[in-house]
Amino acid sequence: xxxxxxxxxxxxxxxxxxxxxxxxxxxxxxxxxxxxxxxxxxxxxxxxxxxxxxxxxxxxxxxxxxxxxxxxxxxxxxxxxxxxxxxxxxxxxxxxxxxxxxxxxxxxxxxxxxxxxxxxxxxxxxxxxxxxxxxxxxxxxxxxxxxxxxxxxxxxxxxxxxx
Amino acid sequence: xxxxxxxxxxxxxxxxxxxxxxxxxxxxxxxxxxxxxxxxxxxxxxxxxxxxxxxxxxxxxxxxxxxxxxxxxxxxxxxxxxxxxxxxxxxxxxxxxxxxxxxxxxxxxxxxxxxxxxxxxxxxxxxxxxxxxxxxxxxxxxxxxxxxxxxxxxxxxxxxxxxxxxxxxxxxxxxxxxxxxxxxxxxxxxxxxxxxxxxxxxxxxxxxxxxxxxxxxxxxxxxxxxxxxxxxxxxxxxxxxxx
Numbered sequence: 001x002x003x004x005x006x007x008x009x010x011x012x013x014x015x016x017x018x019x020x021x022x023x024x025x026x027x028x029x030x031x032x033x034x035x036x037x038x039x040x041x042x043x044x045x046x047x048x049x050x051x052x053x054x055x056x057x058x059x060x061x062x063x064x065x066x067x068x069x070x071x072x073x074x075x076x077x078x079x080x081x082x083x084x085x086x087x088x089x090x091x092x093x094x095x096x097x098x099x100x101x102x103x104x105x106x107x108x109x110x111x112x113x114x115x116x117x118x119x120x121x122x123x124x125x126x127x128x129x130x131x132x133x134x135x136x137x138x139x140x141x142x143x144x145x146x147x148x149x150x151x152x153x154x155x156x157x158x159x160x161x162x163x
Numbered sequence: 164x165x166x167x168x169x170x171x172x173x174x175x176x177x178x179x180x181x182x183x184x185x186x187x188x189x190x191x192x193x194x195x196x197x198x199x200x201x202x203x204x205x206x207x208x209x210x211x212x213x214x215x216x217x218x219x220x221x222x223x224x225x226x227x228x229x230x231x232x233x234x235x236x237x238x239x240x241x242x243x244x245x246x247x248x249x250x251x252x253x254x255x256x257x258x259x260x261x262x263x264x265x266x267x268x269x270x271x272x273x274x275x276x277x278x279x280x281x282x283x284x285x286x287x288x289x290x291x292x293x294x295x296x297x298x299x300x301x302x303x304x305x306x307x308x309x310x311x312x313x314x315x316x317x318x319x320x321x322x323x324x325x326x327x328x329x330x331x332x333x334x335x336x337x338x339x340x341x342x343x344x345x346x347x348x349x350x351x352x353x354x355x356x357x358x359x360x361x362x363x364x365x366x367x368x369x370x371x372x373x374x375x376x377x378x379x380x381x382x383x384x385x386x387x388x389x390x391x392x393x394x395x396x397x398x399x400x401x402x403x404x405x406x
Contacts, residue, residue: 001171001174003277003279003280005176007188008188008192008194008280009280010187010188011176011182011191011192011194012176012194012195012275012281013280013284014184015191015192015194015195016198019199019202019259020198023201023255023258023259024251024252026206026209027206027209027255027258031206031209031213032254035227035228037216038213038216038218038224039231041218042218045218
Protein backbone atom coordinates (compact mmCIF):
# COMPACT_ATOMS: atom_id res chain seq x y z
CA UNK A 1 0.00 0.00 0.00
CA UNK A 2 1.29 3.46 -0.88
CA UNK A 3 0.28 4.61 2.60
CA UNK A 4 3.14 2.69 4.17
CA UNK A 5 5.83 4.14 1.96
CA UNK A 6 7.91 5.73 4.68
CA UNK A 7 9.79 7.87 2.16
CA UNK A 8 6.64 9.99 1.68
CA UNK A 9 6.20 10.63 5.42
CA UNK A 10 8.47 13.67 5.76
CA UNK A 11 6.77 15.64 2.97
CA UNK A 12 3.31 14.76 4.27
CA UNK A 13 4.19 15.73 7.83
CA UNK A 14 5.86 18.96 6.76
CA UNK A 15 2.97 20.06 4.58
CA UNK A 16 0.41 18.93 7.11
CA UNK A 17 2.14 21.09 9.72
CA UNK A 18 2.41 24.07 7.38
CA UNK A 19 -1.19 23.96 6.13
CA UNK A 20 -2.70 23.10 9.50
CA UNK A 21 -0.85 25.87 11.32
CA UNK A 22 -1.74 28.29 8.51
CA UNK A 23 -5.42 27.38 8.81
CA UNK A 24 -5.23 27.60 12.59
CA UNK A 25 -3.71 31.08 12.42
CA UNK A 26 -6.22 32.32 9.85
CA UNK A 27 -9.10 30.95 11.92
CA UNK A 28 -7.80 32.25 15.25
CA UNK A 29 -6.74 35.68 14.07
CA UNK A 30 -9.44 36.54 11.54
CA UNK A 31 -12.15 33.98 10.87
CA UNK A 32 -13.45 32.94 14.26
CA UNK A 33 -13.42 36.37 15.93
CA UNK A 34 -15.35 37.70 12.96
CA UNK A 35 -17.96 34.93 12.92
CA UNK A 36 -18.25 35.09 16.71
CA UNK A 37 -18.67 38.86 16.45
CA UNK A 38 -21.41 38.53 13.85
CA UNK A 39 -23.30 36.01 15.96
CA UNK A 40 -22.91 38.09 19.13
CA UNK A 41 -23.99 41.23 17.28
CA UNK A 42 -27.08 39.49 15.96
CA UNK A 43 -27.94 38.17 19.41
CA UNK A 44 -27.49 41.64 20.91
CA UNK A 45 -29.60 43.15 18.18
CA UNK A 46 -32.39 40.65 18.73
CA UNK A 47 -32.43 41.05 22.50
CA UNK A 48 -32.19 44.83 21.99
CA UNK A 49 -35.16 44.79 19.66
CA UNK A 50 -37.11 42.62 22.06
CA UNK A 51 -36.31 45.01 24.91
CA UNK A 52 -37.38 47.94 22.78
CA UNK A 53 -40.62 46.24 21.84
CA UNK A 54 -41.27 45.48 25.50
CA UNK A 55 -40.57 49.08 26.46
CA UNK A 56 -42.82 50.43 23.74
CA UNK A 57 -45.57 48.06 24.75
CA UNK A 58 -45.29 49.24 28.35
CA UNK A 59 -45.41 52.85 27.15
CA UNK A 60 -48.48 52.19 25.04
CA UNK A 61 -50.15 50.52 28.00
CA UNK A 62 -49.32 53.49 30.23
CA UNK A 63 -50.79 55.88 27.65
CA UNK A 64 -53.95 53.78 27.41
CA UNK A 65 -54.25 53.68 31.20
CA UNK A 66 -53.81 57.48 31.40
CA UNK A 67 -56.40 57.97 28.67
CA UNK A 68 -58.88 55.75 30.45
CA UNK A 69 -58.25 57.51 33.73
CA UNK A 70 -58.83 60.91 32.09
CA UNK A 71 -61.96 59.59 30.43
CA UNK A 72 -63.42 58.26 33.68
CA UNK A 73 -62.48 61.49 35.47
CA UNK A 74 -64.24 63.53 32.82
CA UNK A 75 -67.25 61.28 33.05
CA UNK A 76 -67.47 61.67 36.85
CA UNK A 77 -67.03 65.40 36.54
CA UNK A 78 -69.77 65.62 33.95
CA UNK A 79 -72.11 63.56 36.08
CA UNK A 80 -71.29 65.73 39.07
CA UNK A 81 -72.03 68.90 37.12
CA UNK A 82 -75.22 67.41 35.79
CA UNK A 83 -76.41 66.49 39.27
CA UNK A 84 -75.51 69.93 40.68
CA UNK A 85 -77.33 71.71 37.91
CA UNK A 86 -80.38 69.53 38.35
CA UNK A 87 -80.39 70.17 42.10
CA UNK A 88 -79.94 73.89 41.65
CA UNK A 89 -82.76 74.06 39.10
CA UNK A 90 -85.05 72.03 41.33
CA UNK A 91 -84.28 74.32 44.28
CA UNK A 92 -84.95 77.41 42.21
CA UNK A 93 -88.21 76.00 40.94
CA UNK A 94 -89.30 75.13 44.46
CA UNK A 95 -88.39 78.62 45.65
CA UNK A 96 -90.35 80.27 42.88
CA UNK A 97 -93.30 78.04 43.53
CA UNK A 98 -93.15 78.92 47.21
CA UNK A 99 -93.02 82.65 46.44
CA UNK A 100 -95.90 82.37 44.01
CA UNK A 101 -97.95 80.46 46.53
CA UNK A 102 -97.18 83.08 49.15
CA UNK A 103 -98.16 85.99 46.95
CA UNK A 104 -101.29 84.17 45.83
CA UNK A 105 -102.19 83.50 49.44
CA UNK A 106 -101.60 87.17 50.24
CA UNK A 107 -103.75 88.26 47.32
CA UNK A 108 -106.48 85.83 48.32
CA UNK A 109 -106.41 87.04 51.89
CA UNK A 110 -106.54 90.65 50.73
CA UNK A 111 -109.42 89.91 48.40
CA UNK A 112 -111.31 88.09 51.13
CA UNK A 113 -110.80 91.01 53.44
CA UNK A 114 -112.05 93.39 50.79
CA UNK A 115 -115.06 91.19 50.16
CA UNK A 116 -115.79 91.01 53.86
CA UNK A 117 -115.53 94.79 54.12
CA UNK A 118 -117.76 95.27 51.14
CA UNK A 119 -120.19 92.80 52.58
CA UNK A 120 -120.17 94.58 55.90
CA UNK A 121 -120.67 97.94 54.21
CA UNK A 122 -123.43 96.51 52.08
CA UNK A 123 -125.09 94.98 55.08
CA UNK A 124 -124.82 98.24 56.89
CA UNK A 125 -126.42 100.03 53.94
CA UNK A 126 -129.17 97.41 53.71
CA UNK A 127 -129.89 97.71 57.40
CA UNK A 128 -130.06 101.43 57.21
CA UNK A 129 -132.20 101.20 54.16
CA UNK A 130 -134.47 98.61 55.76
CA UNK A 131 -134.77 100.70 58.85
CA UNK A 132 -135.57 103.77 56.81
CA UNK A 133 -138.07 101.84 54.66
CA UNK A 134 -139.63 100.28 57.71
CA UNK A 135 -139.86 103.58 59.45
CA UNK A 136 -141.28 105.20 56.37
CA UNK A 137 -143.71 102.34 55.82
CA UNK A 138 -144.74 102.30 59.46
CA UNK A 139 -145.15 106.06 59.39
CA UNK A 140 -147.31 105.86 56.30
CA UNK A 141 -149.32 102.90 57.48
CA UNK A 142 -149.76 103.96 61.04
CA UNK A 143 -149.70 107.57 60.27
CA UNK A 144 -147.58 108.31 63.17
CA UNK A 145 -143.93 108.86 63.58
CA UNK A 146 -142.21 105.82 64.78
CA UNK A 147 -139.26 106.01 67.02
CA UNK A 148 -136.28 105.39 64.75
CA UNK A 149 -134.45 103.51 67.55
CA UNK A 150 -137.22 100.92 67.84
CA UNK A 151 -137.39 100.50 64.07
CA UNK A 152 -133.70 99.94 64.01
CA UNK A 153 -133.92 97.37 66.81
CA UNK A 154 -136.75 95.57 65.02
CA UNK A 155 -134.83 95.46 61.75
CA UNK A 156 -131.76 94.18 63.52
CA UNK A 157 -133.83 91.45 65.15
CA UNK A 158 -135.34 90.39 61.82
CA UNK A 159 -131.96 90.44 60.09
CA UNK A 160 -130.46 88.43 62.86
CA UNK A 161 -133.27 85.87 62.55
CA UNK A 162 -132.79 85.53 58.80
CA UNK A 163 -129.10 85.88 58.68
CA UNK B 164 -8.08 4.32 -22.15
CA UNK B 165 -5.56 3.91 -19.42
CA UNK B 166 -8.07 3.86 -16.62
CA UNK B 167 -6.67 2.93 -13.25
CA UNK B 168 -7.63 -0.61 -12.51
CA UNK B 169 -5.36 -0.76 -9.53
CA UNK B 170 -7.63 0.53 -6.70
CA UNK B 171 -4.79 1.54 -4.39
CA UNK B 172 -2.94 3.51 -7.01
CA UNK B 173 -5.07 6.54 -6.17
CA UNK B 174 -3.31 6.87 -2.82
CA UNK B 175 0.15 7.25 -4.31
CA UNK B 176 1.92 10.45 -3.33
CA UNK B 177 3.11 12.21 -6.47
CA UNK B 178 5.52 15.14 -6.26
CA UNK B 179 4.49 18.29 -8.08
CA UNK B 180 7.33 20.57 -7.02
CA UNK B 181 10.35 18.54 -5.84
CA UNK B 182 11.94 19.96 -2.70
CA UNK B 183 14.60 18.59 -0.41
CA UNK B 184 15.73 19.64 3.04
CA UNK B 185 18.92 17.79 3.90
CA UNK B 186 18.27 14.15 3.17
CA UNK B 187 14.50 14.51 3.51
CA UNK B 188 12.18 14.72 0.55
CA UNK B 189 9.68 17.50 1.34
CA UNK B 190 8.35 17.96 -2.19
CA UNK B 191 5.10 19.79 -2.73
CA UNK B 192 2.92 16.82 -3.66
CA UNK B 193 -0.66 16.09 -4.72
CA UNK B 194 -1.39 15.57 -1.02
CA UNK B 195 0.10 18.95 -0.12
CA UNK B 196 -1.86 20.57 -2.94
CA UNK B 197 -5.13 19.24 -1.55
CA UNK B 198 -4.18 20.35 1.97
CA UNK B 199 -3.54 23.82 0.59
CA UNK B 200 -6.85 23.80 -1.27
CA UNK B 201 -8.64 22.67 1.90
CA UNK B 202 -7.07 25.58 3.80
CA UNK B 203 -8.06 28.00 1.04
CA UNK B 204 -11.66 26.70 0.85
CA UNK B 205 -12.16 26.80 4.62
CA UNK B 206 -10.61 30.27 4.79
CA UNK B 207 -12.80 31.40 1.92
CA UNK B 208 -15.92 30.23 3.71
CA UNK B 209 -15.05 31.47 7.18
CA UNK B 210 -13.13 34.66 6.31
CA UNK B 211 -14.21 35.85 2.88
CA UNK B 212 -17.78 34.58 3.18
CA UNK B 213 -18.26 36.70 6.30
CA UNK B 214 -16.46 39.86 5.13
CA UNK B 215 -19.68 41.86 4.86
CA UNK B 216 -20.72 40.80 8.38
CA UNK B 217 -24.36 40.78 7.42
CA UNK B 218 -27.00 40.64 10.10
CA UNK B 219 -29.10 38.46 7.82
CA UNK B 220 -26.47 36.09 6.45
CA UNK B 221 -26.09 35.04 2.85
CA UNK B 222 -25.41 31.46 1.83
CA UNK B 223 -21.69 31.29 2.47
CA UNK B 224 -21.87 33.33 5.66
CA UNK B 225 -24.58 30.95 6.91
CA UNK B 226 -22.23 28.06 6.22
CA UNK B 227 -19.47 29.68 8.27
CA UNK B 228 -21.88 30.48 11.13
CA UNK B 229 -23.32 26.99 10.99
CA UNK B 230 -19.86 25.42 11.34
CA UNK B 231 -18.97 27.86 14.13
CA UNK B 232 -22.09 27.12 16.16
CA UNK B 233 -21.89 23.40 15.41
CA UNK B 234 -18.38 23.10 16.83
CA UNK B 235 -19.20 25.52 19.66
CA UNK B 236 -22.19 23.43 20.73
CA UNK B 237 -20.20 20.23 20.40
CA UNK B 238 -17.60 21.54 22.84
CA UNK B 239 -20.28 22.90 25.17
CA UNK B 240 -22.06 19.57 25.33
CA UNK B 241 -19.01 17.38 25.80
CA UNK B 242 -16.52 19.53 27.72
CA UNK B 243 -18.47 22.52 29.00
CA UNK B 244 -17.40 26.12 29.28
CA UNK B 245 -13.71 25.35 30.04
CA UNK B 246 -13.48 23.66 26.67
CA UNK B 247 -14.16 26.89 24.75
CA UNK B 248 -10.50 27.85 25.23
CA UNK B 249 -9.62 25.09 22.76
CA UNK B 250 -12.40 26.04 20.36
CA UNK B 251 -10.09 27.42 17.62
CA UNK B 252 -8.04 24.22 17.56
CA UNK B 253 -11.03 21.90 17.44
CA UNK B 254 -12.72 24.08 14.83
CA UNK B 255 -9.59 24.02 12.67
CA UNK B 256 -9.24 20.27 13.13
CA UNK B 257 -12.88 19.62 12.23
CA UNK B 258 -12.90 21.84 9.16
CA UNK B 259 -9.51 20.59 7.96
CA UNK B 260 -10.57 16.93 8.15
CA UNK B 261 -14.06 17.64 6.80
CA UNK B 262 -12.75 19.38 3.70
CA UNK B 263 -9.90 16.88 3.36
CA UNK B 264 -12.55 14.16 3.21
CA UNK B 265 -14.92 16.04 0.92
CA UNK B 266 -12.28 17.27 -1.54
CA UNK B 267 -11.10 13.67 -1.84
CA UNK B 268 -14.51 12.76 -3.24
CA UNK B 269 -14.27 15.20 -6.11
CA UNK B 270 -13.16 13.30 -9.22
CA UNK B 271 -9.39 13.62 -9.72
CA UNK B 272 -9.19 14.96 -6.21
CA UNK B 273 -6.98 13.37 -3.60
CA UNK B 274 -7.83 12.41 -0.08
CA UNK B 275 -4.98 13.31 2.26
CA UNK B 276 -7.06 11.96 5.15
CA UNK B 277 -6.63 8.54 3.52
CA UNK B 278 -2.98 8.61 4.57
CA UNK B 279 -2.22 6.93 7.87
CA UNK B 280 0.70 9.24 8.59
CA UNK B 281 -1.57 12.31 8.29
CA UNK B 282 -4.33 10.97 10.49
CA UNK B 283 -1.81 9.60 12.95
CA UNK B 284 0.01 12.93 13.16
CA UNK B 285 -3.26 14.70 13.93
CA UNK B 286 -4.28 12.05 16.46
CA UNK B 287 -0.84 12.24 18.07
CA UNK B 288 -1.07 16.01 18.39
CA UNK B 289 -4.49 15.61 20.02
CA UNK B 290 -3.25 12.86 22.32
CA UNK B 291 -0.11 14.68 23.42
CA UNK B 292 -1.94 17.99 23.74
CA UNK B 293 -4.74 16.50 25.81
CA UNK B 294 -2.28 14.65 28.06
CA UNK B 295 -0.28 17.84 28.62
CA UNK B 296 -3.47 19.74 29.42
CA UNK B 297 -4.39 17.04 31.95
CA UNK B 298 -0.97 17.14 33.61
CA UNK B 299 -0.91 20.93 33.58
CA UNK B 300 -4.33 21.18 35.23
CA UNK B 301 -4.04 18.35 37.73
CA UNK B 302 -0.31 17.66 38.19
CA UNK B 303 0.36 14.23 39.73
CA UNK B 304 -3.31 13.91 40.45
CA UNK B 305 -3.76 13.29 36.72
CA UNK B 306 -2.52 9.75 37.34
CA UNK B 307 -5.68 9.04 39.34
CA UNK B 308 -7.35 8.99 35.94
CA UNK B 309 -6.00 5.46 35.53
CA UNK B 310 -7.31 4.28 38.90
CA UNK B 311 -11.03 3.46 38.84
CA UNK B 312 -12.98 4.50 41.93
CA UNK B 313 -14.33 2.01 44.46
CA UNK B 314 -12.44 -1.01 43.21
CA UNK B 315 -10.71 -3.49 45.55
CA UNK B 316 -6.94 -3.19 45.61
CA UNK B 317 -6.41 -6.65 44.16
CA UNK B 318 -8.45 -5.75 41.08
CA UNK B 319 -6.52 -2.53 40.64
CA UNK B 320 -3.45 -4.57 39.79
CA UNK B 321 -5.41 -5.76 36.80
CA UNK B 322 -7.44 -2.65 36.02
CA UNK B 323 -4.73 -0.01 36.09
CA UNK B 324 -2.77 -1.58 33.22
CA UNK B 325 -6.02 -1.95 31.27
CA UNK B 326 -6.91 1.70 31.86
CA UNK B 327 -3.42 2.74 30.89
CA UNK B 328 -3.51 0.63 27.76
CA UNK B 329 -6.92 1.94 26.74
CA UNK B 330 -5.56 5.45 27.20
CA UNK B 331 -2.37 4.85 25.25
CA UNK B 332 -4.25 3.17 22.42
CA UNK B 333 -6.31 6.29 21.78
CA UNK B 334 -4.08 7.91 19.14
CA UNK B 335 -4.07 4.65 17.20
CA UNK B 336 -7.82 4.08 17.26
CA UNK B 337 -8.48 7.73 16.51
CA UNK B 338 -6.15 7.79 13.50
CA UNK B 339 -6.93 4.34 12.13
CA UNK B 340 -10.69 4.96 12.28
CA UNK B 341 -10.46 7.95 9.94
CA UNK B 342 -7.74 6.44 7.77
CA UNK B 343 -9.54 3.11 7.35
CA UNK B 344 -12.84 4.75 6.51
CA UNK B 345 -11.27 6.88 3.82
CA UNK B 346 -9.18 3.99 2.53
CA UNK B 347 -12.14 1.62 2.34
CA UNK B 348 -14.48 4.15 0.74
CA UNK B 349 -12.05 5.27 -1.95
CA UNK B 350 -10.92 1.73 -2.65
CA UNK B 351 -14.52 0.60 -3.06
CA UNK B 352 -15.26 3.50 -5.39
CA UNK B 353 -12.19 2.66 -7.46
CA UNK B 354 -12.99 -1.06 -7.63
CA UNK B 355 -16.56 -0.49 -8.80
CA UNK B 356 -15.35 2.21 -11.15
CA UNK B 357 -12.83 -0.27 -12.55
CA UNK B 358 -15.58 -2.84 -13.10
CA UNK B 359 -17.78 -0.28 -14.78
CA UNK B 360 -15.01 0.64 -17.16
CA UNK B 361 -13.95 -2.91 -17.98
CA UNK B 362 -17.17 -4.86 -18.59
CA UNK B 363 -18.89 -2.69 -21.20
CA UNK B 364 -22.69 -2.34 -21.15
CA UNK B 365 -22.99 -4.52 -18.08
CA UNK B 366 -20.84 -1.90 -16.39
CA UNK B 367 -23.95 0.21 -15.85
CA UNK B 368 -24.72 -1.88 -12.79
CA UNK B 369 -21.45 -1.22 -10.96
CA UNK B 370 -21.67 2.39 -12.16
CA UNK B 371 -25.04 2.73 -10.46
CA UNK B 372 -23.60 1.14 -7.34
CA UNK B 373 -20.68 3.53 -7.52
CA UNK B 374 -23.05 6.48 -7.51
CA UNK B 375 -24.82 5.09 -4.46
CA UNK B 376 -21.48 4.45 -2.75
CA UNK B 377 -20.48 8.01 -3.60
CA UNK B 378 -23.42 9.35 -1.59
CA UNK B 379 -22.60 6.96 1.23
CA UNK B 380 -19.02 8.25 1.16
CA UNK B 381 -20.29 11.81 1.32
CA UNK B 382 -22.04 10.87 4.54
CA UNK B 383 -18.95 9.06 5.82
CA UNK B 384 -16.78 12.08 5.01
CA UNK B 385 -18.92 14.34 7.22
CA UNK B 386 -19.46 11.71 9.87
CA UNK B 387 -15.78 10.83 10.27
CA UNK B 388 -14.81 14.49 10.57
CA UNK B 389 -17.48 14.80 13.26
CA UNK B 390 -16.30 11.62 15.01
CA UNK B 391 -12.70 12.79 15.03
CA UNK B 392 -13.71 16.16 16.45
CA UNK B 393 -16.08 14.83 19.09
CA UNK B 394 -13.61 12.19 20.28
CA UNK B 395 -11.06 14.97 20.61
CA UNK B 396 -13.62 16.81 22.74
CA UNK B 397 -14.26 13.73 24.89
CA UNK B 398 -10.53 13.21 25.45
CA UNK B 399 -10.27 16.87 26.35
CA UNK B 400 -13.14 16.43 28.77
CA UNK B 401 -11.33 13.51 30.43
CA UNK B 402 -8.21 15.62 30.77
CA UNK B 403 -10.05 18.60 32.24
CA UNK B 404 -12.49 16.82 34.53
CA UNK B 405 -10.76 13.45 34.98
CA UNK B 406 -13.42 10.83 35.70
